Amino acid sequence: MSGVTPARHALRQDAVSSPAVIGELRGVSAAYFGDIHVLQGLDLTFNAGRVAGIIGPNGAGKSTVLKTFFGLLRPLEGDVLLNGQSVARTPSHAMAAMGVAYLPQGRSLFLDLTVEDNLLLGCWPIRSHRRAVRSAVQRALDIFPSLHDARRQSAGSLSGGQRRFLELARALLLEPKLLLLDEPTAMIAPRFAAEVYAMIRSIANEGVAVVLVDQNIRPCVEVSDHIYVLELGRKTAEGTAQDLQTDDALRDVIAGWLEVRGG
Amino acid sequence: MTALLPQVLINGLIVGAIYGLLGLSLTIVYGAMRVANLAHGDLVVAGSFIAFVMTTQQGQSPMLSMLVAFIGVAAIGGLIYSLALRRLQNSPEPEIASFLFFYGVSLMTGAALLFIFGADTRSVLFQFDPISFRFADVIVSHARILALAIGIAIVAGIFFVLYRTIYGKALRAAIMNREALLVVGVNIDRLSLVAFAVSFGVIGLTGVLIGLVFPAFHPFSGLEFTIIAFIVVVLGGLGHPVGAVVGGIIFGLCEQVTALYLGQSLGMIVGFLVLIVIILIKPDGLFGRASWNA
Ligand SMILES: Nc1ncnc2c1ncn2[C@@H]1O[C@H](COP(=O)(O)OP(=O)(O)O)[C@@H](O)[C@H]1O
Ligand SMILES: [Mg+2]
Numbered sequence: 001m002s003g004v005t006p007a008r009h010a011l012r013q014d015a016v017s018s019p020a021v022i023g024e025l026r027g028v029s030a031a032y033f034g035d036i037h038v039l040q041g042l043d044l045t046f047n048a049g050r051v052a053g054i055i056g057p058n059g060a061g062k063s064t065v066l067k068t069f070f071g072l073l074r075p076l077e078g079d080v081l082l083n084g085q086s087v088a089r090t091p092s093h094a095m096a097a098m099g100v101a102y103l104p105q106g107r108s109l110f111l112d113l114t115v116e117d118n119l120l121l122g123c124w125p126i127r128s129h130r131r132a133v134r135s136a137v138q139r140a141l142d143i144f145p146s147l148h149d150a151r152r153q154s155a156g157s158l159s160g161g162q163r164r165f166l167e168l169a170r171a172l173l174l175e176p177k178l179l180l181l182d183e184p185t186a187m188i189a190p191r192f193a194a195e196v197y198a199m200i201r202s203i204a205n206e207g208v209a210v211v212l213v214d215q216n217i218r219p220c221v222e223v224s225d226h227i228y229v230l231e232l233g234r235k236t237a238e239g240t241a242q243d244l245q246t247d248d249a250l251r252d253v254i255a256g257w258l259e260v261r262g263g
Numbered sequence: 264m265t266a267l268l269p270q271v272l273i274n275g276l277i278v279g280a281i282y283g284l285l286g287l288s289l290t291i292v293y294g295a296m297r298v299a300n301l302a303h304g305d306l307v308v309a310g311s312f313i314a315f316v317m318t319t320q321q322g323q324s325p326m327l328s329m330l331v332a333f334i335g336v337a338a339i340g341g342l343i344y345s346l347a348l349r350r351l352q353n354s355p356e357p358e359i360a361s362f363l364f365f366y367g368v369s370l371m372t373g374a375a376l377l378f379i380f381g382a383d384t385r386s387v388l389f390q391f392d393p394i395s396f397r398f399a400d401v402i403v404s405h406a407r408i409l410a411l412a413i414g415i416a417i418v419a420g421i422f423f424v425l426y427r428t429i430y431g432k433a434l435r436a437a438i439m440n441r442e443a444l445l446v447v448g449v450n451i452d453r454l455s456l457v458a459f460a461v462s463f464g465v466i467g468l469t470g471v472l473i474g475l476v477f478p479a480f481h482p483f484s485g486l487e488f489t490i491i492a493f494i495v496v497v498l499g500g501l502g503h504p505v506g507a508v509v510g511g512i513i514f515g516l517c518e519q520v521t522a523l524y525l526g527q528s529l530g531m532i533v534g535f536l537v538l539i540v541i542i543l544i545k546p547d548g549l550f551g552r553a554s555w556n557a
Contacts, residue, residue, distance in 0.1 A: 072445070096448030108443040110436040117432050125448045127429050170447070 019047040022209035023069060023100075023178045027078035030068045038064045040233040041078065046178060046209040051200060053224030054213045055254070061233040062213040063105050066180045069211075070095050070102045082178065097125035101176035103167050105183050105213075111156030115147055115166055118155050122170035140169040161192030168199060178209045185216060197223045217254065229254065270401050271523045272516065277407050279515020280414040281472050285488060286495035286507030287421060288465040294502035295434050295458050296348065297357060301365040303466060304488030305372035306336055310470020311480045312376055312385065318474075319388040325409060325475060328387075332467035340463025343368065344456050369485065376482035384481045387474035406475040414472055417465060418508055425504060434458050438502070487531075494538050500548030509549060513537065 023046035030039040038061045046052050054062050067073045069080055071092040080088045082098060095102070110118055119140050123133040141148040144165050150158060155166060164184060171179060181200070185193035197219050204210045204225075214220035221227060221241050229237040237254075239247060244254070289303050310332040317328035347364060354360040391405035425431035433449050444451055473488070474480065495514050499506025514534050521533035541549060 070446075072442075091450070092445045093448050093450045096446070102446050104442060104446060108440065108446055110439045110443060112439055113432060113436060120429055121433060121436055121444075121447050121449070124429065124433065 019049050022046050022048050022083060023211070024081040025065065025069065025075075025078065026081065028068060028075045028080060029077040030064060030073050030075050032064075032073070035076075037076070038233050039068065039075075042230075042233070042235055044228055044235070046211050047226075048177070048209050049204055049207045050225040051204045051210045051212055051223055053220045053227045054211065054230060055215075055217050055220055055227060056230035056236075058215075060230040062230055063182050064233075065230070066102060066104075066182050066211065066213060069180060070100065096174065096176075099174070099177035100180065101171035101174070101178070102180040103171055103182060103184055105186070107163070108167055109155040109163055109170075112154055114152055115155055115158070116141075116151040118166055119147075119170055119173060122173040125174060136173045140173055143172075144169050161188045161195075164188050164192065164196060168196070172203070176208060178211070179203060180211045180213075182213045183215060184212070185214070185219070193219070266400070267523060268520075269399075271519050273401050273403055274407070275516035275519035276512065277403070277411045277414075277476060277515075278519055279512035280411055280418070280508075281469065281476055281511070282491055282495050282515045283508035283511025284414050284418060284465065284469050284472070285492040286499065286511050287418060287504055288462045288469065289492045290496045290499075290502050290504060290507040291421075291425075291434075292459065292462045293496070294438050294504075296352070296455055298348070298351070298361045299358060299365065301362060301489060302368035302372055302485075303365075303492050304490070305369045305376075305485030306339065306463065306466045307470040307473060307488045307492075308480055308482065308485045309339075309372055309376060310336055310467035311387070311474040311484075312380060312470075312482075313467065314387045314471040314474040315380075315385045319386065325387070325389055325406070325471060328474075329413065329468050329471045332471045333464040334467075336467025336470070337460045337464030340466075341456060341460040343463075344459040348455070348459065349452070369489070373482050373485055380482060382481060384479040386479045387471075410472040410475040413468075417468065421465070422504065430454070430457075491534075494534060497548055498538055498541055500550035503548065503550040506548055506550035 025042050025044040028039055028042045029037050031037050042061075042065065044052070044054075044065065054065060056062050064073065068075055069087075071080075071087065071090050071094075075088050078088075079086050082100065087095070087098070090098070110121065113121070116137065119137045120133065122140075123136050126132050126136070141151055146162055147166055147169060150162065155163065158166060168184070184200070185196050188196070193216075200210055200212060201223055212220055212224060221244055224241055226240060227238060227244055228235055244251070285303070285307065289300060292298050292300050313332040313335055314325065314328040317323040317331055318325060351357055351361045351364055387406075389406070391409075393405060395402050395404045396408055423431075425435060433444065433454055436444055437449075437451060437454065441451060491514065495510040496502075496507050497510075498514060499508070499510030514537070517537050518530040518534050522530040525533070545551075
């Protein structure tokens with residue numbers, strides 16, 4: 001929250017020992033209707049303490065990757081693993097209790113409930129432990145002083161940036177092992193966006209596996225440890241942030257679809 | 264006739280509180296599940312018949328009748344939810360589909376009551392001691408006092424759950440953003456099932472209160488209560504819990520005062536007039552459309 005620029009934290013390919021695998025997609029194909037495959041045989045790995053950036057043109061299937069992981073969409077083929085266990089058939093509502101937090105694209109707040117009640121609902125899986133709930137909500141409000149001041153206001157009265165912080169605060173309440181973020185800086189002021197990227201970095205530094213779907217390639221690449229490039233539901237490239245700067249083929253891929261988007 | 268006014272106001276309040284309860288369960292089912300329960304009144308009357316069996320026939324207490332009616336109608340609600348609700352909600356036109364479905368439930372309930380009890384009017388008879396209470400010039404029957412007290416307690420309980428517990432907050436959140444509720448880990452299907460069954464239980468219990476307050480009912484009294492419940496809900500603002508209770512009291516008072524000055528048969532008509540006037544002034548009802556604010 002200190003206005004640290006994300007660039008300073010970027011590029012963590014210094015690790016020698018390989019980090020623990022938290023989440024995996026293995027050969028996943030998925031469709032919304034019939035056999036129109038939106039994802040086609042995807043292999044992705046999400047590691048503890050690392051930010052995995054997913055970039056790609058509009059409609060590439062980036063959001064669908066997160067939805068499939070979270071169980072909102074059943075894979076037609078392949079498997080989804082969480083800590084080595086298949087969660088391909090696990091219902092979405094069970095994911096939060098298993099340590100997966102998800103920030104969908106667009107709004108995921110209850111706008112007519114207070115800030116505090118939005119946080120309270122984030123504690124649903126531990127609702128029977130009232131003391132744990134209270135201290136989790138209190139911790140979140142301590143971390144986000146602006147939310148603390150607004151805790152009795154409706155979430156709908158918050159600015160776009162503050163709403164995003166509330167969503168993040170709620171996602172972090174139960175100390176997830178895997179955090180799925182779908183365009184967390186879309187539609188918010190640049191000043192808030194910088195804070196969000198800094199937070200993403202520090203969340204990963206605490207050991208969380210972060211998956212960041214983002215349209216803003218530059219900040220996404222800067223904050224990510226590993227980048228996946230998606231096109232038409234396929235992984236067309238992957239590599240570290242450094243690879244992205246140096247690998248010509250990878251650069252061309254991105255330049256290619258940037259042109260498509262621009263034109 | 265003005266000497267009778269305090270008496271009528273009290274009665275209006277009692278009847279109004281029950282109408283409010285009638286609207287409250289309707290509005291919760293509508294608000295949380297987008298289901299227009301056309302069988303509302305018929306299930307209320309089913310509750311009244313349970314009270315008839317329990318008190319008039321079996322000599323049991325009204326309190327026990329309430330418990331039995333709650334459980335019985337809640338079970339019907341749970342069954343309806345499990346068999347039909349998911350399918351209705353997934354249909355391309357969920358509101359029309361549920362409207363027609365519950366019209367069917369309405370007809371079936373009325374027919375079942377007719378089959379079991381015949382077409383006669385029935386009453387809830389129970390020997391209260393004392394039979395009535397006197398406050399200055401106003402006399403109120405024991406049955407009505409009991410109905411009012413239980414009605415207030417149930418309304419207070421519902422509001423407590425809706426606004427002060429995580430379950431009620433989740434239910435209100437369901438209408439705001441269903442996907443987000445999945446994200447925080449709520450099993451919406453199970454939450455809806457419980458909410459649906461409890462709302463139906465309240466419908467059954469309301470039927471017992473109606474049996475205590477109104478002199479008689481028969482298998483086809485249901486439509487009248489369905490209409491009143493819808494009026495009350497629209498009056499207060501669709502899907503708005505506080506609105507339903509206030510709407511119920513306004514409607515009850517209007518009905519009773521009109522009956523005093525213009526005769527019994529005009530009571531309902533004036534209720535409609537009030538509805539029309541309020542909707543002309545405030546098209547979304549007194550409290551506006553459901554936002555389920557804290
Ligand atoms: N709910 C849906 N129903 C049907 N098709 C969808 C739905 N959501 C996305 N799609 C389609 O799936 C493809 C991938 O979408 P999405 O994952 O949202 O892409 P991205 O997030 O990369 O922009 C697109 O062709 C899109 O039209
Ligand atoms: Mg998307």
